[in-house]
Amino acid sequence: MHKNKENRISNPDNLSHNVYNDSDFARLYANRIEYNSHNALYERPAMLSLLPEVRDKKVLDAGCGPGVLTSILQDKGADVTAIDYSxxxxxxxxxxxxxxxxTINANLNFPLDFLMDNEFDIVVSSLTIHYIRDLRSLFSEFNRVLKINGELIVxxxxxxxxxxxxxxxNYFETELLKDDWSAYNIEMEFYRRPLSELFNLFKEADFRITELSEPQPVKECEINYPDTFKTLSSQPWFIFFKAIKER
Ligand SMILES: C[S@@+](CC[C@H](N)C(=O)[O-])C[C@H]1O[C@@H](n2cnc3c(N)ncnc32)[C@H](O)[C@@H]1O
Structure with a gap:
């Protein structure tokens, strides 16, 4: 794995994840995440397990990617709005x-002023917030568009x-890091924030965290990807927060 000594947080506007706009990359990503270990057999089941009943609920999918979760929510009877900047x-x-x-083509680094106050029952955001520079502003926007007692699952x-x-x-600093996505032949940049910073960002945006999950991969992962199963079962890879809008 690539280690990045440089902390380029002062120059955040040209991140490599603009690659999500590349049509070849996007298609490859869309195909992979449908069946792979990390998304299909680990992230998605965990995300779905945290969802409340979504039938007839207004749900915002922020950073929808190729719409895999969006379409599951649609099939479950939710009224979904999906945002991505790609x-x-x-x-x-x-x-x-x-x-x-x-669907709305929009950058989550900017105010979501095309969405109304108190419009949604639920906001979901899978594997996207680590690309956001000003998470404080985005969480404040998530709060604004959610109804009171609405839920944010990230x-x-x-x-x-x-x-x-x-x-x-330094663990306690927010860093802009790079990961070598060798399967896609790219380097992906993203922000890493300490756990306490993430917790505080929810709190400052008037969310109360009701669940924190460090999930396990599902059984099928062990059958199809035994080595990855071993890794994902013994070290945390993704983390999930469920939070409620208190005010
Ligand atoms: C790792 S993908 C996750 C996609 C989807 N949520 C999923 O789990 O399959 C991250 C997504 O976030 C989108 N994204 C990254 N930065 C964004 C931004 N600033 N505004 C809107 N979308 C962004 C990318 O285009 C990409 O589709």
Whole structure:
């Protein structure tokens, strides 16, 4: 794994994850996450297990990617709005949901002023917040668009994992790090925040965390990907927060 000594947080506007706009990458990503270990047999089941009943609920999927979770939510009867800043991801989401879900091409680093106050019952965001520079502002926007008692469910890289694999800096600082995504032949940049910082960001945005999950992969992972199963069962990879809007 690549270790990045440089902390480039002062120059955050040209991150490598603009690669999500590349149509070849987006298609490859979309195909992989449907069946792979980390998304299909670890992240997604954990995310689904944290969801409340979504039927007839207004749900915002922030950073929808190719729309895999979006379409599951749609199938479960939710009224979903899906946001991503990648044209290609939005196109794939529209394709997957047969154009029946509201999609918005927007950058989560900016105010979501195209969404109304108290519009949603649930906000979900899978594996996206580590790309966001100003998470305080985004969480404040999530709070604004949620109804009182609405729920925010977020998954992200586990900070201990990112620290041990990719950082040789100070755990207690927010860092911009790089990971070598060799399966895609790219280096992906992302932010790592200490756990206490993540907790405080929820709190400052008037969310109360009701569940924190460091999940295990599902049984099928052991059958299909025994080596990865061993890794994911013995070290945290992703972390999940479920939080409620208190005010
Ligand atoms: C790792 S993918 C996760 C996609 C999807 N949630 C899933 O779990 O399959 C991260 C997604 O976040 C999107 N993204 C990253 N930064 C973003 C930003 N600033 N605004 C909107 N979307 C962003 C990317 O385009 C990509 O689709």
């Amino acid at each position: 044209d290609e991801m939005i196109r794939l989401t529209k394709e997957r949901t047969e154009g029946k879900v509201k 998954s992200t890289h586990h900070p201990f994992l990112d620290y041990s694999l990719h950082s040789d800096g």
